[in-house]
Amino acid sequence: xxxxxxxxxxxxxxxxxxxxxxxxxxxxxxxxxxxxxxxxxxxxxxxxxxxxxxxxxxxxxxxxxxxxxxxxxxxxxxxxxxxxxxxxxxxxxxxxxxxxxxxxxxxxxxxxxxxxxxxxxxxxxxxxxxxxxxxxxxxxxxxxxxxxxxxxxxxxxxxxxxxxxxxxxxxxxxxxxx
Numbered sequence: 001x002x003x004x005x006x007x008x009x010x011x012x013x014x015x016x017x018x019x020x021x022x023x024x025x026x027x028x029x030x031x032x033x034x035x036x037x038x039x040x041x042x043x044x045x046x047x048x049x050x051x052x053x054x055x056x057x058x059x060x061x062x063x064x065x066x067x068x069x070x071x072x073x074x075x076x077x078x079x080x081x082x083x084x085x086x087x088x089x090x091x092x093x094x095x096x097x098x099x100x101x102x103x104x105x106x107x108x109x110x111x112x113x114x115x116x117x118x119x120x121x122x123x124x125x126x127x128x129x130x131x132x133x134x135x136x137x138x139x140x141x142x143x144x145x146x147x148x149x150x151x152x153x154x155x156x157x158x159x160x161x162x163x164x165x166x167x168x169x170x171x172x173x174x175x176x177x178x
Contacts, residue, residue: 029048039067046074050081050082058083061082065082071104073104073110076096077109077110080092080114084117089118092114093126105137108144111133111145115130115149122155123156124157124161127153131149131161141169146165
């Protein structure tokens with residue numbers, strides 16, 4: 001594309017980064033982003049972070065994350081999900097804790113990324129703590145979060161807690177889901 005004198009724009013970069021899974025191509029994409037001044041766009045940076053996670057270059061994803069002057073919910077979610085994809089659950093949970101200290105209230109999307117990280121650990125302690133955070137943040141049951149927490153408890157080996165979550169779930173019509 002650039003060999004032909006055509007400059008990439010944000011849309012083309014966003015579309016391309018979701019397809020990249022190899023380090024060499026990821027480096028080429030990073031160069032194209034930097035060379036065209038697209039590294040200041042938040043959506044490009046977030047997408048590039050996830051691209052680097054797929055390329056197993058967590059260092060580059062973290063470098064992009066650290067470059068954000070204001071870390072909003074989207075960039076925190078991207079980095080937490082990056083850590084979870086890279087099987088680095090403790091880093092994901094540490095970042096989630098730091099995010100909470102900055103008074104960013106988690107939304108269901110970031111909580112799903114944190115649940116993914118907790119699933120890797122299969123720690124009942126982390127699962128219980130996270131479920132408490134979810135209950136604290138949401139007055140009403142969130143089916144997608146409840147389902148993920150149920151799955152998390154099963155991965156932790158606690159069918160008793162999984163059953164409690166299942167019994168409180170709204171909108172589940174089949175006990176076969178458990």
